[in-house]
Amino acid sequence: xxxxxxxxxxxxxxxxxxxxxxxxxxxxxxxxxxxxxxxxxxxxxxxxxxxxxxxxxxxxxxxxxxxxxxxxxxxxxxxxxxxxxxxxxxxxxxxxxxxxxxxxxxxxxxxxxxxxxxxxxxxxxxxxxxxxxxxxxxxxxxxxxxxxxxxxxxxxxxxxxxxxxxxxxxxxxxxxxxxxxxxxxxxxxxxxxxxxxxxxxxxxxxxxxxxxxxxxxxxxxxxxxxxxxxxxxxxxxxxxxxxxxxxxxxxxxxxxxxxxxxxxxxxxxxxxxxxxxxxxxxxxxxxxxxxxxxxxxxxxxxxxxxxxxxxxxxxxxxxxxxxxxxxxxxxxxxxxxxxxxxxxxxxxxxxxxxxxxxxxxxxxxxxxxxxxxxxxxxxxxxxxxxxxxxxxxxxxxxxxxxxxxxxxxxxxxxxxxxxxxxxxxxxxxxxxx
Numbered sequence: 001x002x003x004x005x006x007x008x009x010x011x012x013x014x015x016x017x018x019x020x021x022x023x024x025x026x027x028x029x030x031x032x033x034x035x036x037x038x039x040x041x042x043x044x045x046x047x048x049x050x051x052x053x054x055x056x057x058x059x060x061x062x063x064x065x066x067x068x069x070x071x072x073x074x075x076x077x078x079x080x081x082x083x084x085x086x087x088x089x090x091x092x093x094x095x096x097x098x099x100x101x102x103x104x105x106x107x108x109x110x111x112x113x114x115x116x117x118x119x120x121x122x123x124x125x126x127x128x129x130x131x132x133x134x135x136x137x138x139x140x141x142x143x144x145x146x147x148x149x150x151x152x153x154x155x156x157x158x159x160x161x162x163x164x165x166x167x168x169x170x171x172x173x174x175x176x177x178x179x180x181x182x183x184x185x186x187x188x189x190x191x192x193x194x195x196x197x198x199x200x201x202x203x204x205x206x207x208x209x210x211x212x213x214x215x216x217x218x219x220x221x222x223x224x225x226x227x228x229x230x231x232x233x234x235x236x237x238x239x240x241x242x243x244x245x246x247x248x249x250x251x252x253x254x255x256x257x258x259x260x261x262x263x264x265x266x267x268x269x270x271x272x273x274x275x276x277x278x279x280x281x282x283x284x285x286x287x288x289x290x291x292x293x294x295x296x297x298x299x300x301x302x303x304x305x306x307x308x309x310x311x312x313x314x315x316x317x318x319x320x321x322x323x324x325x326x327x328x329x330x331x332x333x334x335x336x337x338x339x340x341x342x343x344x345x346x347x348x349x350x351x352x353x354x355x356x357x358x359x360x361x362x363x364x365x366x367x368x369x370x371x372x373x374x375x376x377x378x379x380x381x382x383x384x385x386x387x388x389x390x391x392x393x394x395x396x397x398x399x400x401x402x403x404x405x406x407x408x409x410x411x412x413x414x415x416x417x418x419x420x421x422x423x424x425x426x427x428x429x430x431x432x433x
Contacts (some may be wrong), residue, residue: 048116337391
């Protein structure tokens with residue numbers, strides 16, 4: 001080995017020492033995996049059943065502890081959660097991947113109920129509170145007392161937030177170390193293969209490459225140290241990691257509670273509205289019966305008067321046959337027809353805001369009806385054609401509703417008076433003009 005090669009080989013230990021200063025990554029143990037699974041399962045069960053409030057009274061440290069406190073409903077719900085298999089490579093995970101899997105990946109499973117998936121935010125907040133232990137050192141690693149020849153300077157004990165920041169940067173520093181090792185190995189292999197001569201100008205190319213590698217490693221290590229210091233300072237100001245997730249979980253719980261309360265109020269309003277509509281329909285039916293009774297009474301009074309007048313003029317107290325005027329047709333204006341085929345309103349005079357049909361009857365028990373030809377009625381009917389005419393008419397050309405301005409009756413419908421109200425026995429046929 002030449003003198004130049006000896007100089008280059010002396011640089012490699014320096015690179016290895018600098019790369020090894022990065023903190024080692026944490027890993028997940030079997031106990032931590034089981035605890036994370038229990039946390040995610042408890043949050044899922046709490047949201048899957050509104051009556052599982054007792055789950056808020058404790059925090060399970062393992063699946064066995066959780067299952068020992070479950071009631072019948074949660075024992076049934078947890079079957080779907082337990083059917084999700086855990087990955088086999090979790091021993092190589094860090095805390096970030098552990099939290100990501102049990103608070104996101106698992107909750108995206110189609111096996112879980114939609115309500116239970118709302119617990120993912122609470123699960124993330126609790127999982128972020130876990131501490132993932134560092135893995136045991138490998139046999140080939142240098143012991144701490146062999147690695148450092150000089151005593152380390154005294155430092156103040158690190159707080160929990162700084163330790164969390166160091167764990168977050170562990171993966172980044174590990175990547176730096178791996179990259180440095182690969183570059184050093186490649187450079188060393190090239191040095192073994194190439195025979196360098198003192199007079200060969202290519203030697204300076206390798207010198208420049210190695211100098212560049214040293215600069216890269218120094219820059220990466222400095223960047224990692226600066227990031228660690230910045231993260232430690234931010235956490236040291238009192239910002240607790242995971243507090244944003246806790247707040248988001250609380251907001252989600254408040255939204256769910258508000259949604260339930262709003263849903264209950266909407267149900268109550270729907271019941272009140274339904275009862276109000278029933279009373280309105282009953283009131284309209286009574287009005288229809290009253291108007292029909294008044295019309296019949298007025299007709300009877302008119303007939304009696306005409307009969308009396310005819311009897312007096314003829315000089316006899318009674319008549320054996322009704323006069324022709326007694327058979328005169330009477331007109332009643334009716335409203336729309338409800339789902340039972342009953343006209344909901346009856347008036348003596350036409351009101352376009354309430355009445356739709358004109359019924360003619362000579363006996364007060366049967367009659368024929370048609371749609372009143374009125375511009376105001378036609379304009380209002382075009383806005384809700386099926387609701388206004390659907391119960392009493394068959395429209396031959398409903399597609400012309402956007403262009404038509406009047407409603408023409410092609411064939412009258414028939415109605416009968418029974419049960420104190422007028423009922424449709426045959427619908428009318430109309431067309432839009």
